[in-house]
Amino acid sequence: xxxxxxxxxxxxxxxxxxxxxxxxxxxxxxxxxxxxxxxxxxxxxxxxxxxxxxxxxxxxxxxxxxxxxxxxxxxxxxxxxxxxxxxxxxxxxxxxxxxxxxxxxxxxxxxxxxxxxxxxxxxxxxxxxxxxxxxxxxxxxxxxxxxxxxxxxxxxxxxxxxxxxxxxxxxxxxxxxxxxxxxxxxxxxxxxxxxxxxxxxxxxxxxxxxxxxxxxxxxxxxxxxxxxxxxxxxxxxxxxxxxxxxxxxxxxxxxxxxxxxxxxxxxxxxxxxxxxxxxxxxxxxxxxxxxxxxxxxxxxxxxxxxxxxxxxxxxxxxxxxxxxxxxxxxxxxxxxxxxxxxxxxxxxxxxxxxxxxxxxxxxxxxxxxxxxxxxxxxxxxxxxxxxxxxxxxxxxxxxxxxxxxxxxxxxxxxxxxxxxxxxxxxxxxxxxxxxxxxxxxxxxxxxxxxxxxxxxxxxxxxxxxxxxxxxxxxxxx
Amino acid sequence: xxxxxxxxxxxxxxxxxxxxxxxxxxxxxxxxxxxxxxxxxxxxxxxxxxxxxxxxxxxxxxxxxxxxxxxxxxxxxxxxxxxxxxxxxxxxxxxxxxxxxxxxxxxxxxxxxxxxxxxxxxxxxxxxxxxxxxxxxxxxxxxxxxxxxxxxxxxxxxxxxxxxxxxxxxxxxxxxxxxxxxxxxxxxxxxxxxxxxxxxxxxxxxxxxxxxxxxxxxxxxxxxxxxxxxxxxxxxxxxxxxxxxxxxxxxxx
Numbered sequence: 001x002x003x004x005x006x007x008x009x010x011x012x013x014x015x016x017x018x019x020x021x022x023x024x025x026x027x028x029x030x031x032x033x034x035x036x037x038x039x040x041x042x043x044x045x046x047x048x049x050x051x052x053x054x055x056x057x058x059x060x061x062x063x064x065x066x067x068x069x070x071x072x073x074x075x076x077x078x079x080x081x082x083x084x085x086x087x088x089x090x091x092x093x094x095x096x097x098x099x100x101x102x103x104x105x106x107x108x109x110x111x112x113x114x115x116x117x118x119x120x121x122x123x124x125x126x127x128x129x130x131x132x133x134x135x136x137x138x139x140x141x142x143x144x145x146x147x148x149x150x151x152x153x154x155x156x157x158x159x160x161x162x163x164x165x166x167x168x169x170x171x172x173x174x175x176x177x178x179x180x181x182x183x184x185x186x187x188x189x190x191x192x193x194x195x196x197x198x199x200x201x202x203x204x205x206x207x208x209x210x211x212x213x214x215x216x217x218x219x220x221x222x223x224x225x226x227x228x229x230x231x232x233x234x235x236x237x238x239x240x241x242x243x244x245x246x247x248x249x250x251x252x253x254x255x256x257x258x259x260x261x262x263x264x265x266x267x268x269x270x271x272x273x274x275x276x277x278x279x280x281x282x283x284x285x286x287x288x289x290x291x292x293x294x295x296x297x298x299x300x301x302x303x304x305x306x307x308x309x310x311x312x313x314x315x316x317x318x319x320x321x322x323x324x325x326x327x328x329x330x331x332x333x334x335x336x337x338x339x340x341x342x343x344x345x346x347x348x349x350x351x352x353x354x355x356x357x358x359x360x361x362x363x364x365x366x367x368x369x370x371x372x373x374x375x376x377x378x379x380x381x382x383x384x385x386x387x388x389x390x391x392x393x394x395x396x397x398x399x400x401x402x403x404x405x406x407x408x409x410x411x412x413x414x415x416x417x418x419x420x421x422x423x424x425x426x427x428x429x430x431x432x433x434x435x436x437x438x439x440x441x442x443x444x445x446x447x448x449x450x451x452x453x454x455x456x457x458x459x460x461x462x463x464x465x466x467x468x469x470x471x472x473x474x475x476x477x
Numbered sequence: 478x479x480x481x482x483x484x485x486x487x488x489x490x491x492x493x494x495x496x497x498x499x500x501x502x503x504x505x506x507x508x509x510x511x512x513x514x515x516x517x518x519x520x521x522x523x524x525x526x527x528x529x530x531x532x533x534x535x536x537x538x539x540x541x542x543x544x545x546x547x548x549x550x551x552x553x554x555x556x557x558x559x560x561x562x563x564x565x566x567x568x569x570x571x572x573x574x575x576x577x578x579x580x581x582x583x584x585x586x587x588x589x590x591x592x593x594x595x596x597x598x599x600x601x602x603x604x605x606x607x608x609x610x611x612x613x614x615x616x617x618x619x620x621x622x623x624x625x626x627x628x629x630x631x632x633x634x635x636x637x638x639x640x641x642x643x644x645x646x647x648x649x650x651x652x653x654x655x656x657x658x659x660x661x662x663x664x665x666x667x668x669x670x671x672x673x674x675x676x677x678x679x680x681x682x683x684x685x686x687x688x689x690x691x692x693x694x695x696x697x698x699x700x701x702x703x704x705x706x707x708x709x710x711x712x713x714x715x716x717x718x719x720x721x722x723x724x725x726x727x728x729x730x
Contacts, residue, residue, distance in 0.1 A: 420568060424529075429565035431549035432525050432558070433579035433635065434586070443578055447569030447618070 012269055013470070015239030018104040018209050022128075025082035027212070031055060034182050037082050041151045041185075044158060054171035054181030061175045068367040068399060069307045069336040071243070071280065079245060080213040081183045083128040101127055104207065122147055124188045124204045128213060134188075136200065145229075146191040147202050150218050153189035160191055164222055168251040168286045168315070176247040177284045180216045184249070187217030192227035192258075201457055206235040206246075208268070208279065214245040221251070223258035225291065230261040232460055236304070239269050241277045243306060248283045256291030256318065261299070263456050264312075265464055268304035270471075273362070275334030278306025285312035289321030289347075297324040298341065299455040301464045303471040306335060311369065313342035316350035316378075323352040326452040328464070330471050331364025331396070340370035340401075345381035345411070354385040355451050360396035361472055367399040374411040381411045390448050391421040392441060392472070420448075442469040478503050478674050479544075479643055484535035486523045493519040495699035496535065501643070504671040508685055508710060509678045511696035512718050517678045518562060520696070521647040524676075525559035526552050539643070553579075554586035556642030560632040560649050567619035572631065573601065575619045576638050583639060604637040608664045626657035633664040644668075645676045650684040662687030682710040695721055 025036045034055050038048040063073070085098055105125050122136035124147065140147050146157060154161050171181035188204040208215045223229055235246075246268065252260050262285075271278025281304075287296035298312040308331075314323025325341035343352035358366045366389070374381040389398035400417050422444055430440035446453070446465055453461045479501040486494040493516045501507055511517050523530050524537065526549030537544040539555065547555060567575065581591035592600065605612055610630065620628050629649055636644055646665070650658055665688055669675060677688065685693070685707065693710045695703040697718065702725055703709065713721075 425565050426567055428525075428527055428549060429561065429567070430575075430579075432553050432561075433575070433639065434550055434553035434583040435575075435579050436548075436550045436582070439578065439582070443570055443575070444567060447567070447571070447574065450569065 012239055014236035014267065015269060016107065018100060020098065020100050020209070021086045023084050023086050024080050024213075027080055028077040029079070029081060029183065033081050037183055037185060040082060040084070041154065043154055046158075046162065047154050050166070050171075051182050054178050055183075057172055058175070058178035058182055061178055064175050067309055067338045068365075068369075069309055069338050071307055074245060074280070076179075078212065081216070082185055083209075083213045085127060104209070105205065122200050122202050124149060124202075126186050126188070126204060126206045126217060128185075128207070128209050128215065140199070143196050143199055144193040145196060145198055146189065148189055150184070150187040150189050150220065153220070157189065157191070160222065161189070161220070164251065164253055165218070165220055166251075168253060168288050169249050169284050174284060176282045177249055180218065180247050180249045180284070183214075184216045184218045187219045187248070189219075190221040190229060190231065192223045192229045194224045195226045197227070198229040201230050201232060203232040203234065206233065208235075208244060208246065212242065212244070214247065216246075217248045219248070219250040221260055221262070222253045223255065223260050223294075225255045226257045227255075228259045230263070230457060232263040232265070232457065234265045234267065236267050236269070239272075239277065243271075243278060243280055245280045245282065246305075248285075250283070250285040250312075252287030252296055254287070254289050254291060254294035254296055254318075254321075257293045258291060259295040259297075260287065261297045262287070262312070263460060264298075264300040264302070265456075265460055265467065266300065266302045266304050266308070267467060270304045270333065270335050271306040273333045275306065278335075279304065281305035281308045281310065283310040285310060286315065287313070287323075288315040289318050289323065289350075291321075292318040292347070293320045294318050295322040295324070297322075297326075297455070299326040299452065300328070300339075301452070301456070301467065302327070302329040302337060302339065303467050305337075308335075308337040308339055311340050311342055313344070314352065315344045315346065316352065316381075317346045319347040320349045321347055322350070324455075325352075325354045325356070326455045327356045328359070328449045328452045328468070329357075329366060330359045330468065331361070331366045332471055333362040333364065335362075335364045336366070337364075338367040338369055340368045342371040342373070343383060345372075345374040345378040345383070348377070348379040350378060350381050352381075352383045354383070354387070356385075356387045357449050357452055358387075358389045358398050359392065359445060359448070359472070360389065360398050361392035363395045365397045367401065369401045369403075371403040371405065372413060373405045374408050374413075376407045378408050379410050381408060383411070383413045385413075385415045386451075387415075387417045388448070389417075389419045390445070391419065441472055445469075445472060478540055480538040482536045482538075484520075484523070484537060485533045486519060486530045487533055488519070488530050492533070493530075493699055494523065497696075497699070497701055499694065499701060501674045501676060503642075503674055505692065506669065506675045506677065506688060506690045508690035508693045509676060509696055509701075510680070510682070510693060510710060510713060513680075515696045516699040517696055518647055521559055521562075521645050521676075521678055524552075524645055525549060525557060550582070551586070553639075553641075554583045558636050558639060558641030558644045560629075560636060560644065560646040562647040562649075562651060564620045564623075564628040564632055566621045566623075568621050570619050571616050572619050573615040576601065576635060579635075580638060601638060604634060607667055608634055608637055609660070610634055625652040626654065626660075629653060629657065629661050630664065633661055633668070637664065637668055641673065643674045643676070645678070647678045648680065649677070650679055650681065658684065659687065682714040685710050697721060697725065
């Protein structure tokens with residue numbers, strides 16, 4: 001008898017939905033939809049023009065098919081592109097936030113009252129297409145830090161948006177980036193001024209609630225000369241039978257001596273054990289180390305989504321700049337993931353580190369895809385890549401596609417890859433020491449992910465550890 | 478403490494154990510010897526609860542309870558310890574993390590509070606001292622990159638920390654050079670006391686030079702065919718197993 005045979009599904013804790021009066025855009029996608037969203041957001045003309053340009057470009061593009069994930073064709077006319085809880089147009093304080101929404105976030109473990117929050121974390125809470133509220137705005141303002149919803153930034157900080165939006169991920173970049181540029185609804189905007197070390201962690205919590213709705217958010221983070229910020233995003237969605245599209249764009253910019261640490265704990269609804277429902281998480285994330293001696297570090301823990309497809313990347317333009325990518329991705333049941341990173345070395349003495357830990361269980365299928373590119377001018381570039389796969393059971397799969405394009409002979413590139421399997425022998429060994437099979441899996445998996453978890457802010461590392469054991473609950477019979 | 482009666486077990490429809498009976502009392506050391514394929518390792522695994530093996534007949538009573546009713550982890554929590562013939566590697570999990578999890582699971586089962594870091598470390602240090610082990614072993618991933626001898630010593634170290642009531646040592650002597658054999662045996666002797674029982678499964682009598690058994694049993698073709706004392710082991714060493722096979726045939730005739 002195979003102990004790892006039976007796969008049951010653990011309960012998804014965040015699968016509830018909130019019954020709230022919604023304002024929706026008419027179903028489907030057209031120029032009218034784009035205009036509708038822009039009007040809802042009271043956007044200036046230049047923003048609408050940008051959206052329309054993106055939309056028209058998107059129409060000329062083809063759905064990409066090179067990724068190693070499989071799903072039925074998405075009907076882009078069968079999606080709502082805007083859903084917002086009906087509320088007062090302007091929110092100045094929490095008293096004006098619908099109590100139903102406050103309650104929803106409370107249930108998700110994100111109380112939005114500042115006094116109840118972790119004192120060192122500011123939160124922007126995004127519900128479907130709008131930002132509900134942003135906490136600690138005032139405290140941050142004192143330091144000159146701007147942390148607000150993207151919609152607000154378009155209105156209030158248009159010069160920064162005009163300068164930076166699309167500078168790292170242009171709308172022409174790829175199919176879903178173009179779609180996002182046309183219909184993006186909300187997201188977070190962060191600006192850390194020169195020489196400021198952001199006094200608290202910033203975070204955005206994304207919640208999809210409405211049915212048949214896509215979430216298209218944009219995040220833009222700029223760390224000016226010598227600035228530092230640590231940012232975290234989390235996300236959940238209700239259990240629904242149909243798939244929902246989440247196509248976000250994240251852009252990071254670091255000027256000289258600046259550093260951005262971007263962490264993701266992704267827990268979108270993954271679908272049921274037969275692969276019904278769940279979020280399609282198709283996201284473009286990219287950062288540019290523009291200034292010398294700057295650093296961008298991506299850490300992601302991807303446990304949710306029916307399909308995860310993203311490559312948080314770094315363009316190392318400044319001399320001595322550093323890019324890092326630490327990833328744990330879990331695919332259980334029928335989940336699929338094709339994820340990895342791109343490290344583009346342009347400046348001199350640039351350095352990148354890639355640590356990718358894939359965990360496949362159930363019938364989960366997972367691909368690591370990564371590119372390390374060293375341009376001609378990038379003297380003394382260094383990269384270390386470590387790509388590990390862990391298989392639980394014998395019906396899952398792991399694939400690794402590392403690409404290297406090295407055009408400068410001074411580059412030092414190291415690549416290591418391992419595949420291991422949690423087998424019956426290991427489980428029995430643990431059991432014979434008093435550790436149940438389930439705990440054994442959790443013990444082994446956490447040991448395996450240690451190198452990535454240590455990159456997360458403390459509270460979130462604990463959260464991630466918990467999340468991982470929940471995701472793999474029932475992965476042994 | 479352990480009473481095995483007419484135990485039959487098979488794997489994939491193949492009967493390996495064909496009616497084993499054995500009594501072990503607290504404080505006793507039993508050696509089970511036998512040629513390859515006689516069922517020695519199977520007996521160890523069946524007692525520890527490996528699910529691949531199906532018990533088709535017989536009973537195993539342990540401290541007044543039906544052992545076969547317990548899951549493998551609960552058997553361990555009840556005080557049974559199997560030192561593996563081939564200890565398994567667990568990459569990424571340090572020895573100390575592994576042992577702490579195991580010990581605290583066992584404690585939880587008995588309604589005891591978990592041992593916190595400093596207390597646990599103290600306990601572990603005591604044990605490494607008794608067994609004359611290097612502390613660096615604690616930080617290494619369980620059995621990963623260990624030499625054969627280190628693996629076996631690590632098994633005995635785990636045994637020292639978990640303090641089982643009944644230890645089953647499955648060919649703990651195999652693959653050890655004479656120094657390692659001595660070190661491992663010393664460790665086992667130090668852990669031996671009047672309250673715990675030990676079953677040693679082995680091919681060779683040389684282990685018995687170091688750990689003196691109270692009883693020696695010969696396992697042949699899934700059955701215990703002869704039991705005796707230390708002298709029986711010496712006789713086996715000298716004459717091999719054939720004479721017992723002959724005896725068996727005569728009995729059948």
